[in-house]
Amino acid sequence: MKKHNFYAGPSILSQQTIKNTADAILNFADTGLSVLEVSHRSKEFQAVMDEATALVKELLEIPEGYSVLFLGGGASMQFCMVPYNLMAKKAAYLETGTWASNAIKEARLFGEVDVVASSREANFSYIPKDYTIPTDADYFHFTTNNTIYGTEMRYDPESPVRLVADMSSDIFSRPIDVSKYDVIYAGAQKNLAPAGVTIVIVRDEALGHVDRPIPTMLDYRTHVKKGSMFNTPPVLPIFSALQTLRYYKELGGIRAIEQMDLRKAGALYEAIDASRMFQGTVTDPADRSIMNVCFVMTPEYKELEKDFIDFASARGIVGIKGHRSVGGFRASLYNALPMESVEVLIKAMKDFEASK
Numbered sequence: 001m002k003k004h005n006f007y008a009g010p011s012i013l014s015q016q017t018i019k020n021t022a023d024a025i026l027n028f029a030d031t032g033l034s035v036l037e038v039s040h041r042s043k044e045f046q047a048v049m050d051e052a053t054a055l056v057k058e059l060l061e062i063p064e065g066y067s068v069l070f071l072g073g074g075a076s077m078q079f080c081m082v083p084y085n086l087m088a089k090k091a092a093y094l095e096t097g098t099w100a101s102n103a104i105k106e107a108r109l110f111g112e113v114d115v116v117a118s119s120r121e122a123n124f125s126y127i128p129k130d131y132t133i134p135t136d137a138d139y140f141h142f143t144t145n146n147t148i149y150g151t152e153m154r155y156d157p158e159s160p161v162r163l164v165a166d167m168s169s170d171i172f173s174r175p176i177d178v179s180k181y182d183v184i185y186a187g188a189q190k191n192l193a194p195a196g197v198t199i200v201i202v203r204d205e206a207l208g209h210v211d212r213p214i215p216t217m218l219d220y221r222t223h224v225k226k227g228s229m230f231n232t233p234p235v236l237p238i239f240s241a242l243q244t245l246r247y248y249k250e251l252g253g254i255r256a257i258e259q260m261d262l263r264k265a266g267a268l269y270e271a272i273d274a275s276r277m278f279q280g281t282v283t284d285p286a287d288r289s290i291m292n293v294c295f296v297m298t299p300e301y302k303e304l305e306k307d308f309i310d311f312a313s314a315r316g317i318v319g320i321k322g323h324r325s326v327g328g329f330r331a332s333l334y335n336a337l338p339m340e341s342v343e344v345l346i347k348a349m350k351d352f353e354a355s356k
């Protein structure tokens with residue numbers, strides 16, 4: 001049976017990414033060797049790294065003065081690398097979910113953290129809007145898409161201080177004005193590649209302003225200087241990332257992808273809003289994520305949630321169980337998910353509702 005993959009991460013990759021990765025595991029760039037067994041310093045792998053870096057710059061229209069890094073350690077490693085490299089005394093954070101809270105927790109190890117606003121009291125079901133970023137902060141950190149709660153800031157906020165964003169689950173889903181940011185980071189396993197690599201986009205000028213000693217591996221300057229090759233980089237996820245980046249370019253770039261993403265999310269939210277059985281968990285439609293759509297059953301039908309999961313899996317729908325901190329359902333509609341899968345889910349919701 002054809003599967004419809006709504007997992008939140010690791011998550012669906014383009015067929016092209018998976019096929020090309022499988023091929024390169026058998027024979028990489030006509031070397032007669034697997035990509036798993038060649039030196040990261042071979043000319044064939046250096047070409048992969050160079051093209052992947054260039055495509056990230058091209059697709060996101062990154063201006064001069066920025067470096068693109070491919071690092072290990074996951075997005076969670078960036079929770080400490082950001083303050084290590086950027087916080088002299090104080091930083092401002094917006095708390096919009098679990099990942100933001102985890103970033104705040106790490107930042108507190110390095111200095112004063114001003115949490116400018118939080119939606120914790122409402123289980124992160126909205127994005128706080130009324131807050132002031134202190135002008136004496138070294139930077140302002142926010143999470144563009146809250147993967148667990150299905151809220152998203154689909155804009156580049158104004159900030160009087162350096163701007164840092166965790167874009168793990170929505171990078172490459174909308175054009176961004178990179179010039180407003182000093183650091184952007186994203187774990188690859190949601191919109192790009194298998195787990196194991198994190199993209200970091202850093203403004204070169206933002207580095208070198210803190211006095212503390214920084215361990216070599218946690219110092220962005222190490223990786224800027226060595227082109228992400230200071231030590232062995234996560235070779236396989238970087239190879240896969242390149243396949244996805246090429247695919248994104250073939251699709252017509254980020255603006256074309258955004259239109260597809262808007263259509264997919266629009267159709268699903270419309271079905272949720274039109275239903276008597278399902279309801280969205282995000283209160284303000286302006287805050288709704290187009291990557292992770294969170295919904296539950298209305299109180300009247302609450303006990304049928306488990307039945308719906310079974311009903312949907314019988315149609316090949318996988319990964320729609322909501323995160324335990326929200327419950328209900330979460331349909332992740334990453335770039336590689338086809339519209340057809342969204343239609344199959346909507347049909348399942350309608351048929352299930354009609355059967356009750």
Ligand SMILES: *Cc1c(COP(=O)(O)O)cnc(C)c1O
Pocket residue numbers: 009073074075076077099143145146147166167168169187188190
């Ligand atoms: C998944 C996720 C993370 C954590 O990523 P890891 O690579 O597992 O450390 C951080 N932030 C956001 C927004 C995420 O969705």
